[in-house]
Amino acid sequence: MTAHFYGTKKYVLNVLQRPDLHQHHADLYAASVVLQITYGKPAPSSFEDPAIVAIHKIADRFLGMLKPGAYLVGRLPWLRYVPGYAPEIKRYRKEELEVHLGQVDATRRSVEEGSDLPSFVRYLVENPDSHGLDEETLAYLAGPCTTSVGMYTIVMAAALFPEEQEKVLAEIDGVFGGQKALRWRPILPICLYHQAFANFVWNGYHIPAGATIIGNNWGISRDTEVFPDPETFNPQRWLNDQGQMRPQNEIRFFTYGFGRRVCPGQYVASRSLFVTMSLLFWSFRISQDPSQPIDSNA
Numbered sequence: 300m301t302a303h304f305y306g307t308k309k310y311v312l313n314v315l316q317r318p319d320l321h322q323h324h325a326d327l328y329a330a331s332v333v334l335q336i337t338y339g340k341p342a343p344s345s346f347e348d349p350a351i352v353a354i355h356k357i358a359d360r361f362l363g364m365l366k367p368g369a370y371l372v373g374r375l376p377w378l379r380y381v382p383g384y385a386p387e388i389k390r391y392r393k394e395e396l397e398v399h400l401g402q403v404d405a406t407r408r409s410v411e412e413g414s415d416l417p418s419f420v421r422y423l424v425e426n427p428d429s430h431g432l433d434e435e436t437l438a439y440l441a442g443p444c445t446t447s448v449g450m451y452t453i454v455m456a457a458a459l460f461p462e463e464q465e466k467v468l469a470e471i472d473g474v475f476g477g478q479k480a481l482r483w484r485p486i487l488p489i490c491l492y493h494q495a496f497a498n499f500v501w502n503g504y505h506i507p508a509g510a511t512i513i514g515n516n517w518g519i520s521r522d523t524e525v526f527p528d529p530e531t532f533n534p535q536r537w538l539n540d541q542g543q544m545r546p547q548n549e550i551r552f553f554t555y556g557f558g559r560r561v562c563p564g565q566y567v568a569s570r571s572l573f574v575t576m577s578l579l580f581w582s583f584r585i586s587q588d589p590s591q592p593i594d595s596n597a
């Protein structure tokens with residue numbers, strides 16, 4: 300939790316100084332939490348810090364490559380063996396690996412120099428027998444994240460729905476308000492690519508082994524049977540008549556994906572959103588600049 304609290308104070312102070320750059324501050328916060336938890340790296344204070352620049356460059360490329368149809372090799376896997384196909388992918392991989400290996404080396408050095416900061420990579424390098432991963436795989440385990448987009452979305456929802464902001468503030472209930480914002484505008488409109496490893500039938504459709512399946516978060520968020528009037532921002536829809544959370548078989552949180560590939564970072568991300576947004580709403584009232592109306596679908 301230390302990573303969350305230190306970074307949160309800094310995020311709120313940054314918003315105080317430059318509210319117009321709130322998205323940058325959220326990016327810096329989210330990347331700092333990942334660097335701290337993964338490598339035990341003290342939170343960088345500037346958006347221009349090389350580690351922060353590198354993490355964002357990797358995240359941007361990664362998200363671009365994930366777009367369905369971005370590369371034909373997704374549909375024609377044999378293309379990967381064609382010499383010269385998409386040379387930038389190989390270049391990106393080389394550059395990313397250098398960044399990740401550099402961070403693993405820096406963690407190793409800081410442990411040798413007596414640092415007592417705990418981290419995920421520190422555990423892995425100190426306990427090689429517990430996982431048996433090679434250096435490259437170990438370096439890749441730490442990835443970029445999407446928490447900051449969740450932060451912008453909640454800030455945007457607060458500006459557009461001031462009455463709901465007041466209700467959230469009354470209970471400092473980042474859970475329903477935050478959850479609601481992520482239902483209203485899912486951070487990742489689609490999940491990652493999955494592959495069926497056996498033939499199966501779903502709702503009358505034959506899905507062959509090897510087919511690519513992509514969860515449609517945006518479609519789920521617009522399912523009027525579960526979320527009637529889906530464009531309405533209404534945190535109360537998560538509660539029953541007694542004010543208690545409705546059971547999972549009635550309404551379910553889907554923003555982090557589902558099944559065996561569900562987001563492993565969801566607990567870190569939810570805590571980050573809860574802590575940052577609670578302190579932000581406690582510190583400020585967020586409102587829309589009437590001269591520049593927000594386009595919530597942009």
Ligand code: HEM
Binds near residue numbers: 446556567568
């Ligand atoms: C609000 C923030 C976040 C959201 C909305 C989010 C959402 C998602 C979604 C939708 C998936 C795909 C799940 C699927 O295909 O079924 C995913 C996968 C993943 N997420 Fe997150 N995530 C967030 C934060 C994080 C953080 C902070 C980390 C790491 C520290 C992380 C690490 C990962 C990893 C490694 C995967 C790939 C899992 C796999 O393919 O097995 N995420 N995330």
